[in-house]
Amino acid sequence: MTITDRLIAPNATRSEAALCYSAAAVGAVTAGLLAKNSSVLVIVVVTLVGFDLFGGAVVNATASAKRWFHRPGRDARHHLAFVAxxxxxxxxxxxxPGFGWWTAAAIYGFVLAAAVVVTSAPDALRTPIAFAATVFGVAITTHARGALVPALVRTRPADQTAPRPPAAGTGRAHDARVTDRARFPGSVRSLCHDDLHGSARVR
Known part of the structure; x- marks a missing residue:
C-alpha cells in the first residue's frame, strides 16, 4: 500500500488526496505557528497533531474513506478501536505545560463516548447523532482551548528570563497594568494582543 492508501484510503482520487493533504498542511502550519515560541518538542508535537486532526477530518468525509472503513467485515469494534x-x-x-490531564481525559472520554453512541444507533439516526456530538464536541474543545492557548504562551523562552525594569516614563501606569494582568489572567485575547503584538490570533 502507498502512503496515500494508508493515510486516506485505497483508490482515493487525486482530488481527494490533494484536498486532504492541503487541509493537513494548513493544520500543521497553523498549529506550528501557535506554538512557535515554545520548545522544539512542543512545536513538533503540536504540529503533528494539527496535521493529523485537520487532515483526518477531511479524510473521514471522502467517499473513498467511507468505502474503505465501511467495507464488508468491518463492524463497530473496528470503528471504536480506530477512535480509541x-x-x-x-x-x-x-x-x-498547563494543558492538564483532566482536560485531556474529558476530551478523549467525550469523543469515545460519542463514538459508542453513534455506532449503537440505528443507521438512519447515525448521521444526525454524529452532527449533534460534533456540536457539543466543539463546545468542549473551545473550552479546552482556554487551557491550551495560555499554556503555549507561558512556555515562551522569554517567560524564563528575569523581567526587565520598566522604561522611563511608564511608572505606576505600567505597574498597574502588570498587576491587573496578573490578577485577571483569564483574558486570552488581551494576552495575545499585549504580549504577542499582532501575531496570528488563535481560532
Whole structure:
C-alpha cells in the first residue's frame, strides 16, 4: 500500500488526496505557528497533531474513506478501536505545560463516548447523532482551548528570563497594568494582543 492508501484510503482520487493533504498542511502550519515560541518538542508535537486532526477530518468525509472503513467485515469494534487509538489529547497533556490531564481525559472520554453512541444507533439516526456530538464536541474543545492557548504562551523562552525594569516614563501606569494582568489572567485575547503584538490570533 502507498502512503496515500494508508493515510486516506485505497483508490482515493487525486482530488481527494490533494484536498486532504492541503487541509493537513494548513493544520500543521497553523498549529506550528501557535506554538512557535515554545520548545522544539512542543512545536513538533503540536504540529503533528494539527496535521493529523485537520487532515483526518477531511479524510473521514471522502467517499473513498467511507468505502474503505465501511467495507464488508468491518463492524463497530473496528470503528471504536480506530477512535480509541487517537490519544492526541494525552500527548498534548504530556508535553504542553498547563494543558492538564483532566482536560485531556474529558476530551478523549467525550469523543469515545460519542463514538459508542453513534455506532449503537440505528443507521438512519447515525448521521444526525454524529452532527449533534460534533456540536457539543466543539463546545468542549473551545473550552479546552482556554487551557491550551495560555499554556503555549507561558512556555515562551522569554517567560524564563528575569523581567526587565520598566522604561522611563511608564511608572505606576505600567505597574498597574502588570498587576491587573496578573490578577485577571483569564483574558486570552488581551494576552495575545499585549504580549504577542499582532501575531496570528488563535481560532
Amino acid at each position: 487509538i487517537h490519544v492526541q489529547p494525552f500527548l498534548l497533556a504530556l508535553v504542553v
